[in-house]
Amino acid sequence: MTEPFGAYLHLPYCPYKCHYCDFNAYRLPRAEGARQEMAAAIAEEILRSPGEDLGRTITSIFFGGGTPSVFRPEEIGEILQALRRRYGVARGAEVTLECNPGTVDEGYLRALRRLGVTRLSIGAQSFRAETLARIGRLHTPAQTRQAVRAARAAGFKNVSLDVIYGLPGETPEDARASALEAISLGVEHLSAYALELEEETLFGRLARQGRLPLPPEEEVVRAGDLVAAACEAAGLQRYEISNFARSGRRARHNMLYWHQGSYRGFGPGAHSHLWGRRFWNAAPPGEYLRRVGAAGEAVAGEEVLSARAQMGEWVYLRLRLQEGFTLQSFARRFGLPLDAAYPGVRDSLRATGLLDAVPGRVRPTPDGRWLLHRIAAPFLA
Amino acid sequence: MSGQQDRIRNFCIIAHIDHGKSTLADRLIEATGTLAARDMQEQVLDSMDLERERGITIKAQAVRLDYEREGGERYELNLIDTPGHVDFSYEVSRSLAACEGALLVVDAAQGVEAQTLANLYLALEHDLEIIPVINKIDLPQADPDRVRQELLQIGLDPTAAVLASAKEGIGIGEILEAIVDRIPPPQGNAQAPLQALIFDSHFDPYRGVVCHVRVLQGELRAGARLRLMATGAAYEVTDLGTFRPAPTPAAALAAGQVGYFAAGIKNVRDARVGDTVTTAERGALSPLPGYRPAVPMVFAGLYPSEPSRYDVLREALERLQLNDAALSFEPETSGALGFGFRCGFLGLLHLEIVQERLEREYDMDLVVTAPSVVYTVHYQGGRVERIENPAALQPERGLEEIEEPYVEATVIAPTGFVGPAMELCQERRGQFKSIDYPSPDRAVLTYSIPLGEIMYDFFDQLKSRTRGYASLDYQLIGSRPGDLVRVDVLLNGEVVDALSFICHRDQAPSQGRSVCEKLREVIPRQLFDVPVQAAVGGRVLARETIRALRKDVLAKCYGGDITRKRKLLEKQKEGKKRMRRLGQVEVPQEAFMAVLRRGD
Numbered sequence: 001m002t003e004p005f006g007a008y009l010h011l012p013y014c015p016y017k018c019h020y021c022d023f024n025a026y027r028l029p030r031a032e033g034a035r036q037e038m039a040a041a042i043a044e045e046i047l048r049s050p051g052e053d054l055g056r057t058i059t060s061i062f063f064g065g066g067t068p069s070v071f072r073p074e075e076i077g078e079i080l081q082a083l084r085r086r087y088g089v090a091r092g093a094e095v096t097l098e099c100n101p102g103t104v105d106e107g108y109l110r111a112l113r114r115l116g117v118t119r120l121s122i123g124a125q126s127f128r129a130e131t132l133a134r135i136g137r138l139h140t141p142a143q144t145r146q147a148v149r150a151a152r153a154a155g156f157k158n159v160s161l162d163v164i165y166g167l168p169g170e171t172p173e174d175a176r177a178s179a180l181e182a183i184s185l186g187v188e189h190l191s192a193y194a195l196e197l198e199e200e201t202l203f204g205r206l207a208r209q210g211r212l213p214l215p216p217e218e219e220v221v222r223a224g225d226l227v228a229a230a231c232e233a234a235g236l237q238r239y240e241i242s243n244f245a246r247s248g249r250r251a252r253h254n255m256l257y258w259h260q261g262s263y264r265g266f267g268p269g270a271h272s273h274l275w276g277r278r279f280w281n282a283a284p285p286g287e288y289l290r291r292v293g294a295a296g297e298a299v300a301g302e303e304v305l306s307a308r309a310q311m312g313e314w315v316y317l318r319l320r321l322q323e324g325f326t327l328q329s330f331a332r333r334f335g336l337p338l339d340a341a342y343p344g345v346r347d348s349l350r351a352t353g354l355l356d357a358v359p360g361r362v363r364p365t366p367d368g369r370w371l372l373h374r375i376a377a378p379f380l381a
Numbered sequence: 382m383s384g385q386q387d388r389i390r391n392f393c394i395i396a397h398i399d400h401g402k403s404t405l406a407d408r409l410i411e412a413t414g415t416l417a418a419r420d421m422q423e424q425v426l427d428s429m430d431l432e433r434e435r436g437i438t439i440k441a442q443a444v445r446l447d448y449e450r451e452g453g454e455r456y457e458l459n460l461i462d463t464p465g466h467v468d469f470s471y472e473v474s475r476s477l478a479a480c481e482g483a484l485l486v487v488d489a490a491q492g493v494e495a496q497t498l499a500n501l502y503l504a505l506e507h508d509l510e511i512i513p514v515i516n517k518i519d520l521p522q523a524d525p526d527r528v529r530q531e532l533l534q535i536g537l538d539p540t541a542a543v544l545a546s547a548k549e550g551i552g553i554g555e556i557l558e559a560i561v562d563r564i565p566p567p568q569g570n571a572q573a574p575l576q577a578l579i580f581d582s583h584f585d586p587y588r589g590v591v592c593h594v595r596v597l598q599g600e601l602r603a604g605a606r607l608r609l610m611a612t613g614a615a616y617e618v619t620d621l622g623t624f625r626p627a628p629t630p631a632a633a634l635a636a637g638q639v640g641y642f643a644a645g646i647k648n649v650r651d652a653r654v655g656d657t658v659t660t661a662e663r664g665a666l667s668p669l670p671g672y673r674p675a676v677p678m679v680f681a682g683l684y685p686s687e688p689s690r691y692d693v694l695r696e697a698l699e700r701l702q703l704n705d706a707a708l709s710f711e712p713e714t715s716g717a718l719g720f721g722f723r724c725g726f727l728g729l730l731h732l733e734i735v736q737e738r739l740e741r742e743y744d745m746d747l748v749v750t751a752p753s754v755v756y757t758v759h760y761q762g763g764r765v766e767r768i769e770n771p772a773a774l775q776p777e778r779g780l781e782e783i784e785e786p787y788v789e790a791t792v793i794a795p796t797g798f799v800g801p802a803m804e805l806c807q808e809r810r811g812q813f814k815s816i817d818y819p820s821p822d823r824a825v826l827t828y829s830i831p832l833g834e835i836m837y838d839f840f841d842q843l844k845s846r847t848r849g850y851a852s853l854d855y856q857l858i859g860s861r862p863g864d865l866v867r868v869d870v871l872l873n874g875e876v877v878d879a880l881s882f883i884c885h886r887d888q889a890p891s892q893g894r895s896v897c898e899k900l901r902e903v904i905p906r907q908l909f910d911v912p913v914q915a916a917v918g919g920r921v922l923a924r925e926t927i928r929a930l931r932k933d934v935l936a937k938c939y940g941g942d943i944t945r946k947r948k949l950l951e952k953q954k955e956g957k958k959r960m961r962r963l964g965q966v967e968v969p970q971e972a973f974m975a976v977l978r979r980g981d
Contacts, residue, residue, distance in 0.1 A: 143803045193936035221931045255943050270707050271942045278944050303944060313947055352908055372907060372934040373950055380950055 002090070005056040006256045007083055008044060011068040012285050015103065019136035020164075022198035024269035024283045025066045038285065039075035041292045042267045043082035048296030049264065056262070058087050060094040060253035063117075069099030073111035079266075080115055087264075089116075094252040096121055096160075101147040102139035109154035119158040119251075121191070127181040128174060131167055137204070141181070148185045158249060160189035165227055166220035167195050168203075168213045175223035176230055183234040188249040192227045193242045194220055214294050220360030221370055239322050241369060258317045260310070266297070276305045307334075309380075311341060315362075316376040322365025324356070338362065345378045386637040387566045388905045391459045391595065393476055395504055396486035397494035397852060401516040405486060405547035405556075406444075406460060412553045413446040413458070413660040415625055421804070424441075442581070443593050443639050444626040449558055456561055459639035461580065463500075468728030470503075470856060471675065475580045475655045479639065481701035482510035482564030483728025484556065485537070489515045489523035489544075493531040493819065493851035495793045500603045501535060513542035513558060519549045527820070534565055534819035567597075569636030571597065574665040575599035575607075577634070577658040582649050587668055588620060594658060601634040602779040606661035607644060610668040612651055615661045616644035647704045675707035678786065678857065679836060681732055682713060682750035682879060683739070684721030686961070686970070690745065691720050697743035698722060700861070701735060708735060713770065717877045718748055719965050723770055726752070729836055748961055751976035754833045757784040757860050772878040774867050776918060784860040786832040789814070791825060792843065794851035799824045801846040810833035810863075810885060829858060833883070837977050867880035868893050868922070870900070870912040870976075875964050882976045888917075894923035899975035904968055906930035911966055 013028040013035065024334055028034065032141040061083065063076065076097070097112060097121040109120070126132055127141040139275060144161075151159050165175035184188055197207050197214075206212040215223070228238055236244035240258060243251065265272045269283030279302035282288050291298035305313065312336055318325040330338045339346060346362065349355040354368035354375050368375055396402040414909060446458040463476040477483070483504045487497055513532050515525050529539035543559055545552030556578060567602025581593040594601065601607075608615045621642035622630040634640045646652050653675070656788035657668035685694045698710050707726035726732040732752055739745040756768040761779035768774050774783075790811070794802045796818070803826065806813070816825055830839075835855060843851045868889050870880035880900075884892050900913045904927055910929040935946055960967040 194932070194934075196936055217931050241934060246691075253610055257943065260943075263941055265941060271944065273941065273943065280942070281943070285707070309947075313943065316947070316950070317943070370932045370934060371908060371930065373953065374930075374933050376950060380947065380954065 001170050002057060002059070004059045004252065004256050004259075004261050005062045005087075006062065006253050006261065006263030007046075007058050007087070008253075008263055008265040008267075008270055009061070009063045009068075009079055010065060010265065010270040010281075011038065011039070011042075011063060011071055012066040012268045013070055014065065015070060015100075016136070016138050019134075020195060020198070022201050022204075023066070026285060028070055028135050031055075035071050035075055037076050037289065038267075043078050045266050045292050045297060046079070046082040046086050046361075049086065049266070050297075056087060056177070057090045058083060058093060059090045061089070061096065062253040063095075063097040065098060067100050067103060069108070071102040073108065073115060076117070077115045082334050087356050094119055094158075096251065096253060099124065099147070100137075100139065101143040104150060105145055106150040106153045108148055109156065113155050118156075119160065120156050121160040121162065121251075122151070124161045124178070124182055124308040126167060126170070126174075127162045127163075127178040128170070131174070134169060135164075135167060145185060148187065158189070159187045160191060160251065161185070161187050162191045162193065163227070164193050164195050165223040165283060166215055166268050168215075170215065170223070172215075172219050172223035172226050174196060176226040179227040179230045180331065182303050189243070189245045189251060190231055190236055192224070192231070194224055203274040216314055224370070225366075228364060237322075238358060241372065258321050260314050260317055276310050278305065312376075312380040315379040316372075319362070319364055319372060319375060324361055326361050328360065330362075342379055349375055349378070386569065386635075388455065388570075389457045389567055389637045390482065390560050390564045391461065391480045391637070391639055392482040392484060392564055393461045393463050393480045393504075393509075394484045394486055395463060395473075395477075395497075395500035396516075397488070397491070397496040397500075400486050400491065400494070400497070401547050402462075402486055402489040405484070405514070405516065405545070406462060408547045408550060408553050409446060409458075409460060409557065410444060410552075410626065412557065413448045415444065415446050425460050439624070442626075443624050443641075445623045445639065447625075448561070450558075450561065450654050457638070458557070458560055459595075461639065468726075468730045470499075471673065471727075472654055473500070474503055474507070474582070474671065475578065475600065476961060477507040477509060478669070479578055479580045479729055480509055481567060482512065482560065484512050484514050484560075486514045486516050486529055487532070489518045489525050489528055490520050492524075492528050492685055492823070493535060493793070495791050495854040496826070498535065498793065499791065499854035499856075511537060512556070512559050512563055513539075514552070515542050515544050517627060518544050519546040519553065531820045531823070535613055543588055565958050567637030568788050569596065569598045571598075571600060571636040573598040573636075574663055575601055575605075575659045575886055576665045576669055577601055577656060578669050579652055579654055579656045581654060582652050582706075584649055585643070588643040590649050590652045590703075591628075591641050591643045592646070592658070593639075593641050593650050595639045596634045596636050598636055598665070599636055600636065600658070601640075601642060601658070603630075603632055606663045607642075607658055609652060609656050609658060610665075611656040611672055611674075613840075614651055616646055616647075618644050629926050633733075648703050650702070675727065677700050677707065677709050677727060678832065679726045679728055679732060679752045679754060680723055680725070682715060682718065682721050682748075682754040682770065683710075683736070683878075684715065684718040684726050685747040686746040686748055686751075688719050693720065693743070694739070694747075697739050698724070700743075701738060705735070709733065715750075715772070715879045717879045718750070718961060721748075725769070748879075748970050748973055749977075750973045752836065753883065754831075754836065756865070756883060759783070768883075771867050771881040771883045772884065776867065783864045783865040783885075784862050785865060786795075787829050787858050787861050788832050788835060788855040789858045790828050790830050790835060790853060790855040792821060792828070792851055792853055794847050796822050796824050798847035798850055799826065801981070802826060802843060802851055805839070805842055805846055806830060809839060829861075830855075831861075832857065866917045868896070870896060871912070871916060872900075872904075872965055872966050872968070873911050874914075877963055877968075879973055880976055886917075889917050890922045893917075896975055897923045899924040900972055901925040901927050903972050903975060904966065905960075907966055909965075 014025045095117045097117050099120045100123050116284040124144040163178050197204050238244050239250050262274050268285045268288035271280045279299050280300040282300040288298045356363045356365050394402045442462040444460050448456045448458050448858050457884045461476050461479050463473045516530050532539045543552050543555050576598040577594040577596045579592045582590050587593050603621050605618050623640040655672035659665040702708050707727045708720040713723040758766045758768050759781035761781050792802050806828045811830040814827040816826050842854050864886045865883050869876045897913045897915050909929050913925045914921050917921040960969050
């Protein structure tokens with residue numbers, strides 16, 4: 001089997017911005033040609049990207065954003081076509097597109113399916129109308145159900161829903177109810193994220209002013225545990241901190257991230273990782289378009305990880321996975337045993353009850369999973 | 382003309398804080414053309430950055446003003462600036478000893494305040510001619526008549542007061558005339574053996590210690606061999622002159638004059654403020670009165686955040702000491718903090734200044750323990766020890782008695798606030814001594830209060846309880862026995878020596894509780910519940926619990942942006958660096974100061 005290689009496409013426009021979102025996303029410009037111009041620039045960036053990636057066949061594609069589903073099928077198609085021409089896409093590759101309820105119908109989804117999109121990730125976030133309004137989502141729970149039905153009707157066999165817990169005004173039971181609704185729609189995959197407050201968002205500001213009714217930490221943890229239990233009971237197995245899937249339906253593209261794999265990102269602010277070198281594009285759409293127009297690329301920064309930094313990052317990313325990693329896999333990857341690279345660290349983490357004591361394997365305990373950054377810190381030293 | 386004593390006037394400006402001392406000094410410098418207006422930096426005399434930022438004078442400075450009277454008579458006016466904070470009262474007294482007169486600046490709206498009084502008494506002790514200056518008369522709230530009334534009540538001639546506004550340049554000419562007319566010229570014998578008073582010194586990396594001196598008798602000449610009478614050490618003058626305000630070389634300083642000299646002195650400790658300079662041969666028989674070595678009153682532990690920076694801290698302290706004779710330090714070891722220094726300071730402001738200079742000028746990251754006064758401990762069997770660090774107290778050896786330092790505190794407050802002011806003094810174990818009414822609406826309270834009770838937040842409390850109207854001054858009056866106990870603080874069941882403090886037995890429960898609450902607020906949550914306890918002799922007085930952290934993980938990966946995630950983690954680690962690990966508990970630096978705010 002060939003080594004996995006991913007492509008990430010950042011489509012930065014949204015019909016509106018949610019109160020908690022600090023992603024590189026912008027309100028869709030009114031000008032008719034804006035989407036088209038963006039799609040064309042991304043295709044151009046792909047086609048003119050340097051040959052270092054050639055010889056790699058893409059095994060997973062992810063359209064993220066923003067709200068990729070505000071783009072027309074022909075614009076998505078143009079980008080996919082560019083990827084095929086420049087890199088080649090493996091047979092059976094996973095091609096995911098993120099979409100928001102209210103922006104998609106069966107006809108649109110059929111068109112995507114014909115273009116080769118194999119997987120949909122739908123942003124449900126909550127199934128309480130009141131909560132959706134509070135967090136600035138302009139869709140209803142009914143529209144979420146409708147979107148999943150449309151996906152099925154269009155022939156999608158691999159559908160994922162996103163939900164958020166720890167939302168203002170919500171109890172752990174509310175979060176559990178949303179998860180149960182999502183599960184009852186029969187999806188193959190569920191991502192359940194704890195709300196993160198980012199400074200530069202409306203929620204960040206409100207929280208600083210003490211005006212956001214956030215649940216206490218204890219309740220967020222309980223909500224997360226309730227959601228996880230509901231998923232597991234329904235046969236959606238946790239494979240990463242925030243991700244649950246039926247057997248064989250893990251998101252291959254996301255696994256690439258956790259496995260420290262290589263991927264190329266295209267579009268404003270998109271990140272790439274090629275064998276220890278991480279680099280990223282200019283984030284503002286205007287600047288991105290200018291740069292691609294002028295030079296065919298828009299790289300704005302990079303970092304080359306030292307061997308030590310790669311090691312720490314590898315450990316941190318693998319610890320996010322339910323199975324953690326084996327001592328053997330670490331030694332194979334880096335040529336020395338974990339305990340030699342980080343003397344004493346594993347023992348002290350086990351002593352505090354954050355790491356499991358399974359022989360030969362390193363993985364967080366259930367409590368440890370909630371405190372992953374505490375576990376990761378000594379490895380990133 | 383130099384050397385003609387009848388054309389010299391030496392004076393200082395004394396005032397309560399913010400009554401306009403520095404601005405007045407600036408105007409005098411400007412009006413005499415010593416510095417052109419365009420070269421004036423706001424408040425020339427406060428030359429340390431810290432002084433300008435805080436609007437206070439830390440080090441005394443001197444400047445020579447050449448004043449030409451109408452009719453062409455020229456005078457040499459030496460303005461000697463004095464530190465404005467009670468931590469530096471000895472330095473103030475030495476500056477006063479270098480003068481014959483003083484401008485007593487009183488704010489026309491605020492009137493006489495505690496420091497006005499304290500400084501006035503000091504000036505009268507030195508037999509100085511006082512010229513009252515009622516400043517800020519341009520303010521709408523100015524009430525010069527009321528201030529005149531207050532001046533009368535403190536024994537000054539109100540008709541002699543000059544009305545001025547340094548800010549607006551009003552009354553400056555009149556003040557200069559008053560200086561010449563009313564302040565007596567120096568009366569030194571130019572033929573007598575040299576006696577010069579060091580009223581300040583600073584360290585210059587190229588010339589060594591530069592001493593600021595007032596020549597009282599004889600003459601100080603370039604190239605002369607000198608002897609410093611307190612230390613007995615001899616030096617040869619390499620350089621001398623006057624401040625105008627930049628150092629301006631001269632051949633000699635005659636009796637009555639003020640200036641500076643350098644003599645290759647390596648350390649300010651060898652040229653102490655208050656010491657007498659004389660010639661190595663045929664010198665003066667006795668020194669000038671009033672010298673005393675600097676005595677630190679407040680002690681605190683200074684520890685490097687990173688143990689590996691211990692040597693850097695020692696070097697930094699050594700270098701600061703070159704310029705700060707009052708700073709003392711000795712190595713000490715803390716079970717909690719490792720290797721550091723127990724440092725002695727004149728007061729809390731002095732501590733803060735040293736801490737800031739270490740952080741700014743030497744890039745030190747410090748853990749400072751709560752300051753403590755010096756206790757005199759009588760153990761059974763007659764052994765007596767001075768305790769500068771509460772952790773050093775050994776109750777198990779059997780305590781006879783503990784003495785603590787007391788001050789006499791003067792509080793001036795509007796009569797309407799006498800109640801709250803007295804209440805505060807009483808809460809702080811003050812013993813009432815007297816109350817006076819210098820004017821119908823103002824009271825002067827005198828209390829003896831333990832220094833340990835007054836040094837932290839007493840002044841802030843006083844201000845807040847009197848809506849900012851009360852003022853405070855105090856001086857040390859010796860030690861007295863008290864019913865004192867050491868309160869130990871336990872984190873996760875272990876005593877943290879750096880958090881121990883000594884207080885009165887009756888206050889131990891409430892202060893212990895307050896410290897526990899403060900610690901619960903400032904110590905971040907750990908992976909487990911952390912009990913915080915305060916105890917006296919093993920008996921727990923208060924307990925709080927820092928609840929365990931339950932969640933510390935990012936939920937989401939942002940389009941493959943692993944960099945952002947890792948940076949976030951690295952930032953968390955940076956924050957950790959500023960923490961000290963005590964046993965299993967990560968403690969931030971401010972925790973060690975929690976003890977300070979235990980009275981809140």
